[in-house]
Amino acid sequence: MLALVKAAAAPGLELCEVPRPAVGINDVLIQVLSAGICGTDLHIHAWDGWAQRNVHPPLVVGHEFVGVVEEVGSNVTGFAPGEVVSGEGHVVCGRCRHCLAGRRELCAHTVGLGVGRDGAFAEYVVLPMTNVWRHWVGIPLDVAAIFDPLGNAVHTALAFPVLGEDVLVCGAGPVGLMATAVARHAGARHVVVSEPNPFRRELAVKMGATVAIDPAVTGLDEVFGSLAMVEGYDVALEMSGNPDALRAAIGAMAHGGGIAVLGLPAADVPIDMAEVVRKMLTIRGIYGREMYETWYKMSVMLLSGLDISPVITHRFDFHDHEEAFDAARRGESGKVVMSWPT
Ligand code: NAD
Ligand code: ZN
Numbered sequence: 001m002l003a004l005v006k007a008a009a010a011p012g013l014e015l016c017e018v019p020r021p022a023v024g025i026n027d028v029l030i031q032v033l034s035a036g037i038c039g040t041d042l043h044i045h046a047w048d049g050w051a052q053r054n055v056h057p058p059l060v061v062g063h064e065f066v067g068v069v070e071e072v073g074s075n076v077t078g079f080a081p082g083e084v085v086s087g088e089g090h091v092v093c094g095r096c097r098h099c100l101a102g103r104r105e106l107c108a109h110t111v112g113l114g115v116g117r118d119g120a121f122a123e124y125v126v127l128p129m130t131n132v133w134r135h136w137v138g139i140p141l142d143v144a145a146i147f148d149p150l151g152n153a154v155h156t157a158l159a160f161p162v163l164g165e166d167v168l169v170c171g172a173g174p175v176g177l178m179a180t181a182v183a184r185h186a187g188a189r190h191v192v193v194s195e196p197n198p199f200r201r202e203l204a205v206k207m208g209a210t211v212a213i214d215p216a217v218t219g220l221d222e223v224f225g226s227l228a229m230v231e232g233y234d235v236a237l238e239m240s241g242n243p244d245a246l247r248a249a250i251g252a253m254a255h256g257g258g259i260a261v262l263g264l265p266a267a268d269v270p271i272d273m274a275e276v277v278r279k280m281l282t283i284r285g286i287y288g289r290e291m292y293e294t295w296y297k298m299s300v301m302l303l304s305g306l307d308i309s310p311v312i313t314h315r316f317d318f319h320d321h322e323e324a325f326d327a328a329r330r331g332e333s334g335k336v337v338m339s340w341p342t
Helices: 039-046 049-054 147-157 174-185 198-206 243-252 273-278 293-302 318-330
Strands: 002-006 014-017 027-036 064-072 084-087 124-128 132-134 166-170 190-194 211-213 233-238 253-261 282-285 312-317 335-339
Touching (some): 027 084, 039 049, 039 318, 064 124, 147 293, 166 174, 166 243, 174 190, 174 198, 174 233, 198 211, 243 253, 243 273
Parallel strands (some): 166 233, 190 211, 233 253
Antiparallel strands (some): 002 014, 027 064, 027 124, 027 335, 064 084, 084 132
16 A cells, blocks of 8 residues: 655655555554644654654654544454544553553553554554544544544643633644634633734634734733733643743733643743742643543534634645645644545
């Protein structure tokens, strides 16, 4: 089959012929229809420090996808050829304390699809049946392709109650954009988005932001007056990975507020801990999605009016993967999706 492969410990990806993945007794073989490009894939493409530490070539990359079940292992019940599915990209150990208690998202031994095992930028991908999500009738295929990052957005946006609250979203990359729509759908009063990139600020307003500001020009507290906000943000979603954004958010929070942090900074982040204490803030790290409560919530919200389709700004055929990666890298984009012609 054709797959996009990190063939050697060097920058770039190659589209090449590789063997179809073997199907173990508990596995599901999925024919990939389309797949989204994530920041992780850009890191692996660029072969930066993180990629050099975490990726061992040769590796088929990619983890956000939708496809159709092609074949199931002899032990698999509950999935059948022809069903439309996506994969949970975190393959957990199944045996640790948290896995055994059903808190699989807390597993400390997670292996990432397209990072620690062969991924989904390929004609076929294989996953254990416990990592396969069957899509509900009515979920658009395009949106199904990005359930993985939508799950990051949903898990983070719902980490603290947002009904009637004023929410700050730091960073309007694909995940911040989707979180904006989710916070709005979940009943936030105001959703203020902070994002330096004007293309993404415009998209944020399309996704439901009350206002989108450039943090280099407008302080996070400068909108309080026009929005009738009194004490500050009740909830902040840190989705930029930029240390300045987290520090600014702490400064603009109301007492008792909650900050859910999804963004992954590249280095240590010094913060004013005394302010966190004085304001009695809760800072919560978010990694991945809850298995499978987040997947359930995503499906329910999409079928009850949540529209995240404007986040998909570019679509490419897999053969044009270099153009697709360029579009994702440039930042004049939301989510970039590649499809395999069938
Ligand atoms: P992205 O890099 O496309 O988006 C980040 C955005 O933040 C960019 O648009 C950038 O312009 C903006 N930004 C930069 N500095 C800023 C500042 N000071 N204030 C406000 N915005 C600023 O990333 P993404 O794909 O949307 O992912 C968001 C973050 O979440 C990334 O850090 C990514 O690594 C991380 N992530 C974490 C998980 C997890 O499981 N924890 C999963 C997916 C992504
Ligand atoms: Zn585990």
